[in-house]
Amino acid sequence: MPVEEFVAGWISGALGLVLGHPFDTVKVRLQTQSTYRGIIDCTVKTYRHESILGFFKGMSFPIASIAVVNSVLFGVYSNALLALTATSHHERRLQPPSYTHVFIAGCTGGFLQAYCLAPFDLIKVRLQNQTEPRARQGGPPPRYRGPVHCAASIFQEEGPRGLFRGAWALTLRDTPTLGIYFVSYEWLCRQATPDGQNPSSTTVLVAGGFAGITSWVTATPLDVIKSRMQMAGLGQREYQGLLDCMVSSARQEGLGVFFRGLTINSARAFPVNAVTFLSYEYLLHLWG
Numbered sequence: 001m002p003v004e005e006f007v008a009g010w011i012s013g014a015l016g017l018v019l020g021h022p023f024d025t026v027k028v029r030l031q032t033q034s035t036y037r038g039i040i041d042c043t044v045k046t047y048r049h050e051s052i053l054g055f056f057k058g059m060s061f062p063i064a065s066i067a068v069v070n071s072v073l074f075g076v077y078s079n080a081l082l083a084l085t086a087t088s089h090h091e092r093r094l095q096p097p098s099y100t101h102v103f104i105a106g107c108t109g110g111f112l113q114a115y116c117l118a119p120f121d122l123i124k125v126r127l128q129n130q131t132e133p134r135a136r137q138g139g140p141p142p143r144y145r146g147p148v149h150c151a152a153s154i155f156q157e158e159g160p161r162g163l164f165r166g167a168w169a170l171t172l173r174d175t176p177t178l179g180i181y182f183v184s185y186e187w188l189c190r191q192a193t194p195d196g197q198n199p200s201s202t203t204v205l206v207a208g209g210f211a212g213i214t215s216w217v218t219a220t221p222l223d224v225i226k227s228r229m230q231m232a233g234l235g236q237r238e239y240q241g242l243l244d245c246m247v248s249s250a251r252q253e254g255l256g257v258f259f260r261g262l263t264i265n266s267a268r269a270f271p272v273n274a275v276t277f278l279s280y281e282y283l284l285h286l287w288g
């Protein structure tokens, strides 16, 4: 089994993550708290109350976890394509796989990465939703002192299953949308590249950026539900399941609730995924 895709997936995911984390914090807060009037209001309040550091809350853990998550995504995707088409990464420009194979391989990568991502994503969302400034004297201490304390508290209070809160919504979010992610990337690269040639860096950047936007636009409704289920119980209402969360969110806030965070998700998706795909392709080319 080729392993360079796993390593390239890890490095490229980490680069994209640092670039996109401030956008991600604003998105998570908009989706789960109703105190903000929009992106600008949330950005200004976060900066005033918590300084620039507020935007980077919960980042150390995803950086560590991205090693597992992004390498599982890209490594499983590439190896699933190898199993389906008997072509390695380098042979795929001369013998391009069908879009059906790309979609199946993307869904497989998305499904497996969701289970690795679930506990890390839960901890990230819980930490991002702590709005107490880090160094305030005399104020109430935040519920979680950091990622390890957060993981340990959830484990103690709810057992190992607690760490997988929202995992079902996350799996439903990621399985089809990662198929869409890789199909969009491949389609855009092929439109802009003569047959049999490698796409230019500009093509990879643009195709990666738009693949990120397309997949996140389709992922946003389940992303809202996932974030709400992950926060359930912590001063927010408990849900009986995914369907209950969907129905009661729509009843209380209207159908627009499913598009909360759409603009910020898309603004974040372009640079993150442009950098992710560029560094992924570059590393595989370097090692090829």
Ligand SMILES: CN(C)C(=N)NCCC[C@H](N)C(=O)O
Pocket: 013, 016, 017, 173, 174, 177, 178, 181, 212, 215, 216, 219, 269, 272, 273, 276
């Ligand atoms: C729509 N979904 C779930 C995705 N496209 N997921 C792939 C993640 C790529 C990148 N690390 C990011 O966070 O955008």
